[in-house]
Amino acid sequence: xxxxxxxxxxxxxxxxxxxxxxxxxxxxxxxxxxxxxxxxxxxxxxxxxxxxxxxxxxxxxxxxxxxxxxxxxxxxxxxxxxxxxxxxxxxxxxxxxxxxxxxxxxxxxxxxxxxxxx
Amino acid sequence: xxxxxxxxxxxxxxxxxxxxxxxxxxxxxxxxxxxxxxxxxxxxxxxxxxxxxxxxxxxxxxxxxxxxxxxxxxxxxxxxxxxxxxxxxxxxxxxxxxxxxxxxxxxxxxxxxxxxxx
DNA sequence: CGTATATGCGTACTTTACTACGCACTGCGA
DNA sequence: TCGCAGTGCGTAGTAAAGTACGCATATACG
Numbered sequence: 001x002x003x004x005x006x007x008x009x010x011x012x013x014x015x016x017x018x019x020x021x022x023x024x025x026x027x028x029x030x031x032x033x034x035x036x037x038x039x040x041x042x043x044x045x046x047x048x049x050x051x052x053x054x055x056x057x058x059x060x061x062x063x064x065x066x067x068x069x070x071x072x073x074x075x076x077x078x079x080x081x082x083x084x085x086x087x088x089x090x091x092x093x094x095x096x097x098x099x100x101x102x103x104x105x106x107x108x109x110x111x112x113x114x115x116x117x118x
Numbered sequence: 119x120x121x122x123x124x125x126x127x128x129x130x131x132x133x134x135x136x137x138x139x140x141x142x143x144x145x146x147x148x149x150x151x152x153x154x155x156x157x158x159x160x161x162x163x164x165x166x167x168x169x170x171x172x173x174x175x176x177x178x179x180x181x182x183x184x185x186x187x188x189x190x191x192x193x194x195x196x197x198x199x200x201x202x203x204x205x206x207x208x209x210x211x212x213x214x215x216x217x218x219x220x221x222x223x224x225x226x227x228x229x230x231x232x233x234x235x236x
Numbered sequence: 237c238g239t240a241t242a243t244g245c246g247t248a249c250t251t252t253a254c255t256a257c258g259c260a261c262t263g264c265g266a
Numbered sequence: 267t268c269g270c271a272g273t274g275c276g277t278a279g280t281a282a283a284g285t286a287c288g289c290a291t292a293t294a295c296g
Contacts, residue, residue: 090208
């Protein structure tokens with residue numbers, strides 16, 4: 001609740017950005033170029049040293065294909081955690097996959113989440 | 119398309135804030151006190167002279183009881199093309215998967231779609 | 237009339253977001 | 267071994283967000 005600890009969610013956002021960037025196989029410089037930001041600033045963001053502006057959030061979201069609601073959640077604009085994009089339904093609706101492929105991926109996904117779940 | 123015209127949506131946001139403030143029967147100074155901002159800054163915002171930070175948007179939203187989605191719309195965080203839910207993004211953002219698991223599923227997905235791509 | 241209070245805004249100043257430049261480290265090929 | 271290209275980051279500076287202080291007008295009340 002303290003004003004100073006409000007910065008704690010910045011490190012959460014930073015960690016999230018870093019993981020998304022790595023999953024997209026991008027270096028900080030590449031992401032910086034995509035978003036038209038400087039690379040040290042990307043570094044600073046990932047370590048939670050700054051609260052990015054809306055303009056920066058937009059650029060990051062579109063470069064990394066992160067839906068707006070997810071960003072809003074991390075940045076605390078949405079009151080509570082909202083809409084998570086469900087992986088399973090995304091797979092089921094994917095037109096680029098055959099039914100057999102969908103089944104295979106769903107099987108793997110189930111294995112991952114069941115084991116970790118509890 | 120120009121970078122300069124991006125400021126045009128700021129006046130839209132400003133006009134919206136002003137109308138909401140008046141509907142709530144508040145002066146700029148009163149709203150400033152509620153949001154812990156300075157009153158000239160509220161004035162500047164209403165005239166679209168600045169792009170407010172996320173922190174300011176949160177304060178305004180809660181003081182004027184404006185839902186997050188509405189703010190997001192005015193601020194342009196919601197992208198027009200956001201509806202597209204692709205599988206890869208869903209996997210990357212799935213909180214139930216570890217980064218290693220995400221990488222594994224993305225690898226498989228890539229294999230499926232690449233081969234089909236002809 | 238005088239003055240008291242409330243409103244919105246101009247503007248110089250401070251604080252913070254963001255950039256330019258460069259350093260240290262890690263592979264990798266000659 | 268030697269570059270040398272690519273990575274992440276420290277840091278001094280610039281640009282933009284946000285504040286303190288005060289001016290101008292308006293309404294109201296004695």
